[in-house]
Amino acid sequence: LGSILYARDKNMDVYLLIGQSNMAGRGYMTAKDSIPMDGVWLLDKNNKPEIAAGPLNKYSTIRKELVMQQVGPGESFGETIHQMTGRQVLLVVNARGGSSIKEWQKGLPSHYYADALTRAKAAMKYGKLKAVIWHQGESNVKDLKAYPSLFSTMIDNLRKDLGISDLPVIVGQIGQWNWGDSTSINSFNTKVLPMICKNVKNCHMVSSNGLTRRAEMKDPHFSRDSQIVLGKRYADCLLSTLYPSTLKYKVFQFADDKIPSIDGNVEDWNCVPESYALTEQDMKEDEGKHKH
Numbered sequence: 001l002g003s004i005l006y007a008r009d010k011n012m013d014v015y016l017l018i019g020q021s022n023m024a025g026r027g028y029m030t031a032k033d034s035i036p037m038d039g040v041w042l043l044d045k046n047n048k049p050e051i052a053a054g055p056l057n058k059y060s061t062i063r064k065e066l067v068m069q070q071v072g073p074g075e076s077f078g079e080t081i082h083q084m085t086g087r088q089v090l091l092v093v094n095a096r097g098g099s100s101i102k103e104w105q106k107g108l109p110s111h112y113y114a115d116a117l118t119r120a121k122a123a124m125k126y127g128k129l130k131a132v133i134w135h136q137g138e139s140n141v142k143d144l145k146a147y148p149s150l151f152s153t154m155i156d157n158l159r160k161d162l163g164i165s166d167l168p169v170i171v172g173q174i175g176q177w178n179w180g181d182s183t184s185i186n187s188f189n190t191k192v193l194p195m196i197c198k199n200v201k202n203c204h205m206v207s208s209n210g211l212t213r214r215a216e217m218k219d220p221h222f223s224r225d226s227q228i229v230l231g232k233r234y235a236d237c238l239l240s241t242l243y244p245s246t247l248k249y250k251v252f253q254f255a256d257d258k259i260p261s262i263d264g265n266v267e268d269w270n271c272v273p274e275s276y277a278l279t280e281q282d283m284k285e286d287e288g289k290h291k292h
Helices: 002-009 074-085 112-123 147-162 182-199 224-242
Strands: 012-019 040-043 049-051 089-093 127-135 169-172 203-206
Touching: 012 074, 012 112, 040 074, 040 112, 074 089, 074 224, 089 112, 112 127, 112 147, 127 147, 127 224, 147 182, 169 182, 169 224, 182 203, 203 224
Parallel strands: 012 089, 012 127, 040 089, 127 169, 169 203
Antiparallel strands: 040 049
């Protein structure tokens, strides 16, 4: 009944979540991950909204086996957006583990692009598409040269086909441990993704700093806890972009004997919880916009 009522309202905030396995979700699920989420909806196999409950990639038209779909960033992303804005959130999760950026191009037999477009348009009957959340790259670290142009082409086509020329796009860094060639992983995170966000308008990046692996060293997948942190980082980035008035900054009070010294020792700051951090994503260039 709730799904039908909200469908009639046609006033949801819609988000398209696409990419490969870390977006599909590989963090091991717990019992509470299948509990229905408050204020968050999921586009089902019939392209209708239902109350969201994990795993969120279960209705992906291009997914691998259902048992492989676990916890991704979408859960905490959707919950955080709803909690901070009060808006009903509709997630369109259509990821495919192991997929490369080439397979996401328009017009290919893989139909990853076509299915994402079709489902996004179906969701737009229930509200406004607010952003694309993209997490992918593990399959491309061995050949990064063409990645920026392929990504730009994919986003240009999506924006044109969806009729939203300034549709925000948020990308995320991949795991930073040595699950593969460390130089290539670092290049993707610190060179390729920043280049993409510089060249593609209204594109933003979230960090994977401090996130941990699910299992052994060679596993490229984030743990469940790290997926939750990653989803919140996506949400914080989105909020700073679309809902800046919702941001709340906190002041941390150092103990008298813990005040940092100007000595180059960054460990002085380790006592500050991550929730107090102000990242580059929260900062806006406003030079010349304010009168002195």
